[in-house]
Amino acid sequence: MQRPKSPPSTDPLIPHLSGQLxxxxxxxxxxxxxxxxxxxxxxxxxxxxxxxxxxxQFDALANGTIASPLSQYGLIRFSGEETAAFLNGQLSSDVRxxxxxxxxxxxxxxxxxxxxxxxxxxxxxxxxxxQIAAELQTAIQKRLSxxxxxxxxxxxxxxxxxxxxxxxxxxAADVLAKxxxxxxxxxxxxLHGDALTVIALSENRYQLIARADQSxxxxxxxxxxxxxxxxxxxxxxxxIRAGAPWVTAATQEEFVPQMANMELIGAVSFxxxxxxxxxxxxxxxYLGKLKRRMFRVHIGTDAAAAGNxxxxxxxxxxxxxxxxxxxxxxxxxxxxxxxxxxxxxEHGLHLGSVDGPALEVLALPYEVA
Numbered sequence: 312m313q314r315p316k317s318p319p320s321t322d323p324l325i326p327h328l329s330g331q332l333x334x335x336x337x338x339x340x341x342x343x344x345x346x347x348x349x350x351x352x353x354x355x356x357x358x359x360x361x362x363x364x365x366x367x368q369f370d371a372l373a374n375g376t377i378a379s380p381l382s383q384y385g386l387i388r389f390s391g392e393e394t395a396a397f398l399n400g401q402l403s404s405d406v407r408x409x410x411x412x413x414x415x416x417x418x419x420x421x422x423x424x425x426x427x428x429x430x431x432x433x434x435x436x437x438x439x440x441x442q443i444a445a446e447l448q449t450a451i452q453k454r455l456s457x458x459x460x461x462x463x464x465x466x467x468x469x470x471x472x473x474x475x476x477x478x479x480x481x482x483a484a485d486v487l488a489k490x491x492x493x494x495x496x497x498x499x500x501x502l503h504g505d506a507l508t509v510i511a512l513s514e515n516r517y518q519l520i521a522r523a524d525q526s527x528x529x530x531x532x533x534x535x536x537x538x539x540x541x542x543x544x545x546x547x548x549x550x551i552r553a554g555a556p557w558v559t560a561a562t563q564e565e566f567v568p569q570m571a572n573m574e575l576i577g578a579v580s581f582x583x584x585x586x587x588x589x590x591x592x593x594x595x596x597y598l599g600k601l602k603r604r605m606f607r608v609h610i611g612t613d614a615a616a617a618g619n620x621x622x623x624x625x626x627x628x629x630x631x632x633x634x635x636x637x638x639x640x641x642x643x644x645x646x647x648x649x650x651x652x653x654x655x656x657e658h659g660l661h662l663g664s665v666d667g668p669a670l671e672v673l674a675l676p677y678e679v680a
Contacts, residue, residue, distance in 0.1 A: 354474055354523055357530050358382040362542040369641040371539030372549070376480040378530075378538040379546040381518070384475060385448035387441040387455075391464035394439050398464075401455060402430065403568055403592065405580035409434065414499045414510050416578035417441075418558070418568050419451065424591025425564040426571070427451060429557055429578070431518075433501055433510060440469060440520075444559045474526035476533070477546045478517040487517060490532045499577070513553040513676065548638040551646050554675040556605060556635050561618030565633060569595050570603040570650050575677050603632060604679050605650045608670040610637075610662055615645040622665045623655035631655040634662075646673070 358380040362368055371377045389398060398406040404417035414433040418426045428451045431442040443451060448468070456466045478487060487494045487509060495502045495511040502509045506525040510518040521529040534540075550557060556571040568579050569592070581596055595601065615637045620630040632651030640646040649670065651660060660670035 354471075354526055357474060357526060360540055362540045362545075365545070365639060367539055368541040368545045371541070372480050372545060373641070374481065376478060376482045376486045376536075376538045377541035377545060378533045379477040379479075379541040379543070381475040381477050381546065383445055383543050383547075384442050385445040386469040386473060386475065387443060387448060387452050388435070388467045388469035388472070389439045389441065389464050390437070390467065391462070392437075393463040394437075397459065397462045398432075398439060398441075399583060400586055401458065402432070402586060403573065403579045403588075404432065404577070405583045406432065406439070407583070409439075412501050412503070414501050416499075416555070416573065416576050418573055418578055419455070420568065420586075420588030420592070421564060422587050424567045424588035424595070426558050426566055426568055426573075427454075427563055429571075429573070431510075433508070435503075435508070442475070444557055446560050447558070447563065472523055474521045474523060474530070476519045476521065476530070477541075477549070478519055478533075478538070479515055479546070479549045481515055483515050483517055486533065486536045486538060487519070489536055490529065491519065512555070516549055516553060544638050547636055548640070548646055551607060551636050551638055551648050552676075554605070554607060554648070554677060556648055559617055559636075561616070562633060562635050566603075566635070566650055567595050568592055569601055570605065571635060571648075572605045572675075572677070572679060575679070602652055602654070603650055604653050605635060605648055606656075606679065607673045607675050608647050608649050608660070609640060609642075609673055610645045610647060610668050610670050612644060612662065612668040613639070615647060615662055615668075619662060621649055621651055621670065622661050622663070622667065623652070623658045624665050625658045626652070626655065628665075631660065 368377060395407050402417040402419055404415050409415055411434050414431055417430045417432050419428045420426050428443050428447050433440055452466050484494045491507060491509050493502050495509055498511060498513060500511045506522050507529060508520040512518060554572060573579050617634050617636055619634045621632045623631040632649055635648040635650055637645050637647040661667040
C-alpha cells in the first residue's frame, strides 16, 4: 500500500522541506524525510560543530531550545533472536520486559557489584541499542561479546548508523513537533520512525536518533527551527539536573548501582534472574540501610571533575565520596552529581580536602531515601 502523502508544508521554519514530507507507515504522527545521501564526513562535521558562547547556550536552555550532538556517547547494537535473554543475564534491568516503545536505564557490574558501565537501552526493530559513555564502549563491547558463547546474538558498533542529538529547553517539545511530527510525553517513551527515533528522557529533555543518511536534513531542520547548538558541557548539566548518572572512565568500578540512585530511575530489577553482581546488589537493597547515595550539588569553583574526591570533617581524613558528573553552572561554579556517605551531609561536604570549596546540596527530581 502506498503511504499517504502529507499536504505541502507551509511552515516557514522548514521551507526547504516543503512538499517533500510523507507520513510514516504505522506512525501517522511522525514524518519521514526524503532520501538523501550523507557521508561520514558530513556526520562528523555535525558532531564537531562549534556551539555558541556558554552564555548563549545557558540562555537557550532556560528560555528556548538547545540541540547538542551527543558524541560523548557511543552505541552498541545487539542483534539476534536470543539478544533479550542474553542481555537480561548481563545487565541490571529487566531487558525481557522492555516494550518496543519504551527505553530503560541499565548498568553492567563486576561480580562484586561495582558498575563498569551505565546504559540507556532501547529497541530498533528486532535489535537492541545500548548507549554508553564513548570512552568505555570498545572495552565493554568486547567484554560482553566474550560471554556470548553459543547464544544467538552478536554485538556491533552502531555509531556510524546514527546521529544522536540531545534536545532540551522549555520550547523543546514545540521544536520536535515541527521537526519530527510528534513528541513522546511519558518519561522514557519512544516514538519510532523510518528516519528518526525520539526518546523522552525527562521534563523538557529528549534524544533524537537520526538515521545517518537523513541526519543532515534533520540537523538543518532543527537549525531552521531556531535551536541553539550546544556543547557537551551544557548537555551534561541537563543530565545532572535530571539525576541521570553516567559511569565514565573516572568513576568505573567505584559504585554499586544503588549508590548512584540507579534503582530510582528504573535501572535495576529486583525480581529477575541472575546477572554479574546481582547478589551484592540484592544484599545492598534488602539488608541494612544504604550508607552512600547520590546527590546534586553546587560548588563554588571552576576546577572540579568526575572522579574528584569529596571530604567531610567527621571522616578523619578519609574521603566521603566522589564526584560522578560535573558541568559549568549558569550562576558560576560547578553543578555536579556526587556519591557520598549520607552521614556526612550534616557535617558539610568539601571538594578535595576538608578545607576545600564547600558543596551546597540542591534538589533532584526524585526523592532520595
